[in-house]
Amino acid sequence: GAGVSQSPRYKVAKRGQDVALRCDPISGHVSLFWYQQALGQGPEFLTYFQNEAQLDKSGLPSDRFFAERPEGSVSTLKIQRTQQEDSAVYLCASTQTGGSYEQYFGPGTRLTVT
Amino acid sequence: GNSVTQMEGPVTLSEEAFLTINCTYTATGYPSLFWYVQYPGEGLQLLLKATKADDKGSNKGFEATYRKETTSFHLEKGSVQVSDSAVYFCALSLSFGNEKLTFGTGTRLTIIP
Numbered sequence: 001g002a003g004v005s006q007s008p009r010y011k012v013a014k015r016g017q018d019v020a021l022r023c024d025p026i027s028g029h030v031s032l033f034w035y036q037q038a039l040g041q042g043p044e045f046l047t048y049f050q051n052e053a054q055l056d057k058s059g060l061p062s063d064r065f066f067a068e069r070p071e072g073s074v075s076t077l078k079i080q081r082t083q084q085e086d087s088a089v090y091l092c093a094s095t096q097t098g099g100s101y102e103q104y105f106g107p108g109t110r111l112t113v114t
Numbered sequence: 115g116n117s118v119t120q121m122e123g124p125v126t127l128s129e130e131a132f133l134t135i136n137c138t139y140t141a142t143g144y145p146s147l148f149w150y151v152q153y154p155g156e157g158l159q160l161l162l163k164a165t166k167a168d169d170k171g172s173n174k175g176f177e178a179t180y181r182k183e184t185t186s187f188h189l190e191k192g193s194v195q196v197s198d199s200a201v202y203f204c205a206l207s208l209s210f211g212n213e214k215l216t217f218g219t220g221t222r223l224t225i226i227p
Contacts, residue, residue: 042218
């Protein structure tokens with residue numbers, strides 16, 4: 001029973017580069033969430049998938065951020081033309097649907113934009 | 115909009131002391147409430163939850179009661195241990211089709227032997 005995994009764990013990007021962050025949810029979990037956690041802050045919601053459908057992307061901070069989950073399991077968060085303000089820990093969480101309420105979080109990817 | 119306000123830290127206590135971390139919320143509708151914990155070097159874990167008014171969530175000696183009249187969900191523990199040192203996050207979700215969590219800013223707790 002593996003938990004949620006994320007890769008890479010650490011990423012350093014030069015300003016202007018594109019990055020792709022991967023999330024492997026718990027097998028069979030229907031719902032998948034991405035959060036952004038700035039230093040010293042609580043996580044903030046970015047986007048939500050139910051299976052392959054992206055049902056809420058209201059938290060994505062700009063059109064440079066894009067997420068996909070094409071087969072309803074693995075998800076990728078892509079950030080284009082990274083900026084220094086994108087530096088944060090990006091967390092992925094998955095949950096069963098049907099009101100279990102517990103989101104299982106991955107270890108996060110720490111992105112540093114220089 | 116929805117928001118969570120929690121006691122600012124850091125909080126430092128001696129072992130066996132009583133702990134309270136305050137949390138209040140603003141929400142449209144009837145949220146579910148959570149405390150998540152992040153131990154050093156580890157990911158976020160659910161500590162406890164309550165899904166309706168007057169429910170009490172409990173786990174590992176921690177308790178929190180969903181108080182609708184005061185819109186609060188304060189975390190308490192009667193006797194803390196060094197192993198409780200962590201960052202604690204209060205959170206809410208409005209689970210009608212999208213259980214996204216709204217978090218507070220976190221409270222760093224350090225327990226001194």
